[in-house]
Amino acid sequence: MSDSIVVYKALVIDDEAPARSIILQYLKNYDRIEVVGECTNGFEALKVIKDLKPDLIFLDIQMPKVNGLELLEVLPERPQVIFTTAYDEYAIKAFELNAVDYLLKPFARERFDVAVSKAIEKLSSGTGKNSISVEKIRDSSPDKLLRIVVKKGSSMTVIPLHDILFIEAQEDYVMIHATQGRFMKNQTMSYYESHLPEHEFIRIHRSFIANAAKIARLEPYDKDTYLAVMSPEHKLRISRAGYKKLRQRMGF
Known part of the structure; x- marks a missing residue:
C-alpha cells in the first residue's frame, strides 16, 4: 500500500x-x-x-x-x-x-x-x-421521551422516567435529580417541558419540572404560594402558575 x-x-x-x-x-x-x-x-x-x-x-x-x-x-x-x-x-x-x-x-x-x-x-x-x-439530535427525538440517557465521566446511564424526581434549571444546563443520583445535561427546561409526558411532569416553577407522582405533599411557603415536598432534602418552590397547573392536572 x-x-x-x-x-x-x-x-x-x-x-x-x-x-x-x-x-x-x-x-x-x-x-x-x-x-x-x-x-x-x-x-x-x-x-x-x-x-x-x-x-x-x-x-x-x-x-x-x-x-x-x-x-x-x-x-x-x-x-x-x-x-x-x-x-x-x-x-x-x-x-x-x-x-x-x-x-x-x-x-x-x-x-x-x-x-x-x-x-x-x-x-x-x-x-x-x-x-x-x-x-x-434532540430535535430528531420522539415527540415524548420514554427515558433520558446521561453521561457522567466515561460511563453512560439510562434513567427511566419513573426514576426522575425533578429537573432543575442550571443556567444553560439542567440538573436531573433521580434515584440514581444527580446528572447535568446540556439541555433546556423548555425542551423537557415539551418532551416529557405532560400528565406526569409539571413545570411548577421557572426553575423546576416535578414528577407529579413523586410529590409527597404541599407545604405553605408564604401568602398564596406553596412548596412541593419531593423528599426531606428537596422542597421546591411552586409559582402561582405552577400551582394552577398542579390543581388542574392532579384534580385538587
Missing part, C-alpha cells in the same frame, strides 16, 4: 450479529477503511469510540437500552455516520443530522458501496469530524 494513501478507522455498531457480519464482509473490499472494532450496544460503543476515535461509524438506530440517536447525543466528538437500520421512518431525520448516508436493511453491496464512497470523499475533503449538533 502506498504511503500516500490515508486509511480511515471504522467502527460497526449493531446489536444483530448477521448485520455486523455483512458490513464487515463488504468492507474487506476497501483498502482505505480499517475496521477497528464492532460493538453490540451503545454502552460498549461509547467506550470504544472514546478510546479508538474512529473516523467513521456504521450505526444501527434501534438497539436495546440505548438507541443510536441517544448514543450520538452523549458523544463529545462525533465521527462521520452511516446509519444502518430496518426502519425507514428515520431516513429524513438522518439526513437532517448531516449523516453521510442511510442504509435500509437489507441493503445490497452496490448500495453499500455508494455510502462508503460518500464517506471516503467526505473524510478526504478534510471535513473531519461530523458537524451533527446536539440540538439537531
Whole structure:
C-alpha cells in the first residue's frame, strides 16, 4: 500500500450479529477503511469510540437500552455516520443530522458501496469530524421521551422516567435529580417541558419540572404560594402558575 494513501478507522455498531457480519464482509473490499472494532450496544460503543476515535461509524438506530440517536447525543466528538437500520421512518431525520448516508436493511453491496464512497470523499475533503449538533439530535427525538440517557465521566446511564424526581434549571444546563443520583445535561427546561409526558411532569416553577407522582405533599411557603415536598432534602418552590397547573392536572 502506498504511503500516500490515508486509511480511515471504522467502527460497526449493531446489536444483530448477521448485520455486523455483512458490513464487515463488504468492507474487506476497501483498502482505505480499517475496521477497528464492532460493538453490540451503545454502552460498549461509547467506550470504544472514546478510546479508538474512529473516523467513521456504521450505526444501527434501534438497539436495546440505548438507541443510536441517544448514543450520538452523549458523544463529545462525533465521527462521520452511516446509519444502518430496518426502519425507514428515520431516513429524513438522518439526513437532517448531516449523516453521510442511510442504509435500509437489507441493503445490497452496490448500495453499500455508494455510502462508503460518500464517506471516503467526505473524510478526504478534510471535513473531519461530523458537524451533527446536539440540538439537531434532540430535535430528531420522539415527540415524548420514554427515558433520558446521561453521561457522567466515561460511563453512560439510562434513567427511566419513573426514576426522575425533578429537573432543575442550571443556567444553560439542567440538573436531573433521580434515584440514581444527580446528572447535568446540556439541555433546556423548555425542551423537557415539551418532551416529557405532560400528565406526569409539571413545570411548577421557572426553575423546576416535578414528577407529579413523586410529590409527597404541599407545604405553605408564604401568602398564596406553596412548596412541593419531593423528599426531606428537596422542597421546591411552586409559582402561582405552577400551582394552577398542579390543581388542574392532579384534580385538587
